[in-house]
Amino acid sequence: MRKRLSELSRLPTLPGVHLRDEASKIKRRLHELGGGGRGDSSAAWEKVKLARHADRPYTLDYIGLMFPGFIELRGDRCFANDPAIVGGLAAYQGRTLMVIGHQKGRDLASRTQRNFGMPRPEGYRKAQRLMALADKFGIPILTLIDTPGAFPGIAAEERGQGGAIASTLMRMTRLRVPTVAIIIGEGGSGGALALALADRVLMLENSVYSVITPEACAAILWRDAKEARPAARALKMTSADLEELEVIDGVLPEPRGGAHRDHEGAARIVKEALEENLRELEMIHPQARRQERLEKFRRIGVWRENGLTLF
Amino acid sequence: MRKRLSELSRLPTLPGVHLRDEASKIKRRLHELGGGGRGDSSAAWEKVKLARHADRPYTLDYIGLMFPGFIELRGDRCFANDPAIVGGLAAYQGRTLMVIGHQKGRDLASRTQRNFGMPRPEGYRKAQRLMALADKFGIPILTLIDTPGAFPGIAAEERGQGGAIASTLMRMTRLRVPTVAIIIGEGGSGGALALALADRVLMLENSVYSVITPEACAAILWRDAKEARPAARALKMTSADLEELEVIDGVLPEPRGGAHRDHEGAARIVKEALEENLRELEMIHPQARRQERLEKFRRIGVWRENGLTLF
């Protein structure tokens, strides 16, 4: 670490290359060395369990608590209405928001109906349609992310699961309106990311966001799905991990005991974060905001080049 | 007729109202009175039979004869590739065209595969995708129209046949590139129109273009599908009828004996018309062309207002 740090400090900033603020790297490493639960693999796993907690508020709970009015809009105008993604117009401080989010069910019937929050391609195509509608009328977009991942099924593949996610990402790059994405529970893989190419990406304290579930990761790399604990730790999927990696824009502290114990408190926190971020984003001209969005995601990545570690 | 004419000539042109050139009206009526086959109901029916003739050149025949190179592009990126509509990039005079058309089959197997040229929603969605691609790269679009109509089936309805046609029409209103539509055989109802909201709409001499098939019209209005002959005449669906009604931009004379007897000759005629129309259209700025397209379709209709017949 020290070697890498000194290498970096010896060199001028290269054009087109983003040198991460080293202070945060050091802080991060000190944090790790000093414990704080992150050296402990069960801490990450606890977060995974919390993020999946059945009592956590879901998208429709947040909508109900945050907005005095909400009109759900349905359907991809093509094949189906996917209940695993909900979206619609929300009354927000004398104006309108488009809210789009994954929706899990709470009891067996609604879980089945919502397909455990795992969208099919038509869910993503509905999201795109609503994004286009919001963009047309200059309505800012809030996405709430909470899914184990896109549904892995034969028919979903045949209807283009990969392409549906990709085109949703593409749609988000093109939006003129401000976009805020908040991971409220499980941010599972491409199925989560599809709604998260936003101007601001925030995580609730006890949410997770990962390229793969720890179980699946363990099954592949440890050859044993039961090794999910070390996998969860290794994947650095908690909000604290990801804030330190600087791949998200902020962490929202949850109410005492966690969002699952205080839905109202959680909704208040999400609403305040939304307000603050929208206020900042709306100061930026749409063209510039779009450009900044591209730049932000363009910068993500860590690699070595000519012996240097670059971020 | 004379009364209507004198009413019109007495009045100044009203704002927002398009008074059709009366000379053509008179010409038309004289033509009718003077016979010319149009008073004979079998003439229209003969055209219907010719337009459906199994030996007529189809879209892929024209493509093969008109362009030295053609790359078919497939799929709606959503549900299926519909073989009842074909489309792709054609090499055309040192540049590129996007060609999209209905495709009938010639033998039993290919007819079944092409669904007798009756598209399902995915056919129209493929057409939209190809139109968007052409628009992105400034590639002019040629559509070739030859269908009994959009396929009437349960699954096609469930996947949004109506919406698919409507959104294709909408896509065509928005194109920046020049568009030429040519009815080469059967122009059947909404399924044909979906590809025909173009800057220029031309008909081959022996093609027909109608709101409904004469058989279906007869079944409803005559309560007997066998009355298709008078229905064909009453619907004014031949190229000559429609030129006189001024709802198309031109009629292309077919080779001696009809297109079904001389595919090469027919292709030559279509190609010349395409060249001429594209040349004219490309002199217009894209914005203006789009505006003119809207205006052109805006003007279509005949009604009475305050006792006047307006066109």
Next chain:
Amino acid sequence: MAQQVSVDISRRGGGHDPGSAESCPKCSQLLDSDELAANLMVCSHCGHHFPITSRERIGQLADEGSWTEMAANLRSADPLEFYDLRPYVERIEEAEYDTGLSEAMLVGTARLHKMDVVLAVMDFRFMAGSMGSVVGEKFWRAAERAVETRFPLVAVCASGGARMQEGLLSLLQMAKTTCAVEMLSQAPVPFVTVLTHPTTGGVLASYATLADVIMAEPGSLISFSGPRVIEQTIKEKLPEDFGRAESNLNHGQIDMIVERAELKNRLVQVLGMLEGGVACALQPLWEEEAGPAGRRGAFAQTLERIKSFAHTPWRSS
């Protein structure tokens, strides 16, 4: 394709017969006509929505005295000099006599809970709600007015399809109404459609499905091809729920099903929400993109309205 869908609107002349009784086609209950009308022509037993006339619809939606008809003098011509067993002109005259209307669509301006809107309401009784030149032109004028005034456009659809007696001219009204929607879209002015029983053919395949938000009345048939045509093609009997609003909702083709009693409120909520977006589009930094200045006035009005909503919670899901 106009007459392929049969709908029983026995009530001629645009109203109900006071004091008489009607039997519900769904639950067979005998209903008192006055009560039925007071219940907006919805069966109080099973919720069946009886088809209603365009004037009844406007009466249910528009604030008292706020309706002003536009383009009232448009009448069908007979450009094809069409006749089948009877001349087209005779069919029109009959429809005029039976309905007291001059065409299958009424357009005008109205207020819905004080919100200014342009309305375009079809009437199935007039030649099966078929779309010919007059319907196309009325819709165009409604859209034009909406763009001029920045009032949103609400279109209530009920149609058997294109008016075949006007031949290709009627088919091309699909293109014309689509161009009108594109004009709305460029503004942009909110555009909402309400699909009622039945919405089929050329109307469905043009402006009806091009709205920003698509609502439908419960039980409405919403299908491009008529059920009989499909049955003849596939040589099977269609299932009872074929093409109904509920099936369309499941298949992703419409946004919501709204009961008649809720329709006015829901329209105002949705339109207010869509206009609420204007609030954002008029942030100081956005001004160069904000479009004509007239919009600012509409916006101020909208903002007030939305603010009043904020104290009246509602939910659609």
Next chain:
Amino acid sequence: MAQQVSVDISRRGGGHDPGSAESCPKCSQLLDSDELAANLMVCSHCGHHFPITSRERIGQLADEGSWTEMAANLRSADPLEFYDLRPYVERIEEAEYDTGLSEAMLVGTARLHKMDVVLAVMDFRFMAGSMGSVVGEKFWRAAERAVETRFPLVAVCASGGARMQEGLLSLLQMAKTTCAVEMLSQAPVPFVTVLTHPTTGGVLASYATLADVIMAEPGSLISFSGPRVIEQTIKEKLPEDFGRAESNLNHGQIDMIVERAELKNRLVQVLGMLEGGVACALQPLWEEEAGPAGRRGAFAQTLERIKSFAHTPWRSS
């Protein structure tokens, strides 16, 4: 998700063993390695396309001596200090040793039948063609070069998905590559992808399916989720043709299936056609919309190329 798809590329180090024999996994025929290589690694008996390495692919596509690699010095870092049973750095070193490559993608410029293009070619042997920070950055630079030079971008995909050892950083490469495609799209510069066996996960759900034209090699598995994950979820064995290129074509997800021997020609034809559209975009009256002046040069080149095509008829359907 990277290692969930198993592919047999036994040929380590980027080539075949001269004089040896290989058995076709599809028809079991024993094939002479030299003949197989001469036949572009396609079974001469059944047409089975053996997976090939990125260098083999470039060798098959690029005109002799025209390949210039870009961003060759990019190497994976280990931002998560990831280890499972073994450290990530060790797995990278092993992959480097086995493949002679530094990462799962090679990018550079080349000429295809004299047409300048930017190439981005994945190599499944390198950690199952997984996409981490380096692949994302290489793709970005390839796209950037394409925009600067106005050369079209051709991406040949082969991937097990995201590089899980880089955690969320690898997931976010999907967003990054999508932004790169958006940059191409704004230019616009033609972008064509070739999906080879297997193209799955994050690569499929980002740039691979965002191309102007999507080609696939026969028999390639093209699926977002890995077959094993789907089998575990639905608790059934998948059909043999599940997710294959042929199924994707029928389901409207790709434009065409191209045999390896035809790939180079087809790419040049499609790219020439897409650039041919520039001819129209540069009509005198369009000039204010034509974009950077550099394009005019590219156009002249294209025009010449297209003209030469005009004398060589071809058909794809």
